[in-house]
Amino acid sequence: MPKGALVFQIQPGSLADRIGLQPQDIILSINGNEVRDLIDYQYLTAEEKIKLDVLHPDGYQESLLIIKEEDEDLGIRFEAAVFDGIRHCQNRCCFCFIDQLPSGLRSSLYLKDDDYRLSFLHGNFVTLNNLREDDLERILKWHLSPLYVSVHTTDPELRSRLMGNRHAGRIMEHLKRLSAGGITIHAQIVLCPGLNDRAYLRQTILDLAKLGPNIASVGVVPVGLTRFRENLTDLRSFTGEEARDCIELIQQLQLKFKRQRGERFVFLSDEFYLLAGVNFPAREFYEDFPQLENGVGLSRLFLDEFTKLAAHLPKSLDHAQEVLVITGQLGYLVLKQVLPAFEDIDRLKVKLHAVDNLFFGPAITVTGLLTGQDIYHSLTRSLTSRPDRVIISEVMLKMGTTLFLDDWTVDDLEERLGVSVQVAPNNAQGLIEAVINRKLTRRPRRHPLRSSFK
Structure with a gap:
């Protein structure tokens, strides 16, 4: 299939409908520029004058000119947010949940994406390990913010070992550059007992806090382990006592950050409180619930x-x-x-x-x-x-x-x-x-x- 944006749906009565665009048409370029993803599309179609180079299913190619109001929507819907292929994960994380899935499930469950564009568009967590220089420049130039980043640890050697990727140790370098450029980051730590917890966890949170206010929040979640771990790293789940230790550590850090930053900054997922047999914090402790999609505060909201x-x-x-x-x-x-x-x-x-x-x-x-x-x-x-x-x-x-x-x-x-x-x-x-x-x-x-x- 030719490179471009495959049209999935046309809104009736829209500009795209009036110029004759139909599902299965492929937008090859906009104003002569390649359309790699929904970010390109939204940026390039914000202009008042647009030229679409379109390939129809029968092979006929034409250029269509549209004159419109600035930021007026064309009425085109796409099946996917990325048109040039999702960037796949190049890590071999010892705690990867997808590696623990049994065979025979539907194919979409085995997809390992690590694409900064999906982080910006959909809130997917990414590792930043596969970022190229032009990716960093694009993020900063177009202010693709916020991003959701799987940090796990800021210790370079430990992060490389946890993620099975020699490039993983550069995480602080990437985060410094992005946060200094005004990009808001929400960080995630998947916590594995005996690996990146305790002193490593404390140092990771402190390192992230030192990067300033653009590191907006840190969510800490326990590792999830299925029974399908043959030939994988030997890991275990948290005990109730270990969960209580995590809660105590995070509470201490929250008090520190509340004084220094005016916000608690770091939050534990609901599982820790349930494992520990400890009541969830009051609603105000979650502030504006920045890590809700990570399972942080869902139970408090529900109750x-x-x-x-x-x-x-x-x-x-x-x-x-x-x-x-x-x-x-x-x-x-x-x-x-x-x-x-x-x-x-x-x-x-x-x-x-x-x-x-x-x-x-x-x-x-x-x-x-x-x-x-x-x-x-x-x-x-x-x-x-x-x-x-x-x-x-x-x-x-x-x-x-x-x-x-x-x-x-x-x-x-x-x-x-x-x-x-x-x-x-x-x-x-x-x-x-x-x-x-x-x-x-x-x-x-x-x-x-x-x-x-x-």
């Missing part, structure tokens, strides 16, 4: 939202229902805190069921990595009565589909269980509305009575 919405739960349902809510082992520790709120609803019986992850192994305890077959086998082994509905979270499914990681569909699970399976949005309101099987009606807030006595 706070649920508490607010619980005041609007109905007193009774129209007919009796028994509902079973499916979750992972860690999710169970969160959801069991809110389950009592449903006990006061007449004609409703809610049970919570934690599923062991047999597919990936018992060390994988997050809800988002449960498979259809794990849910099925768990329920068929333990259910003593059949519920009216089974509720699962959307995080178990491929985005925009009903497909589990093992290629089971929601329909497959429903058919095998013989029970209706309902998918709930991954938030408190979504769970509540799925459980009560209707939209939540918020009662008006009561204002305190004003005394007429002076």
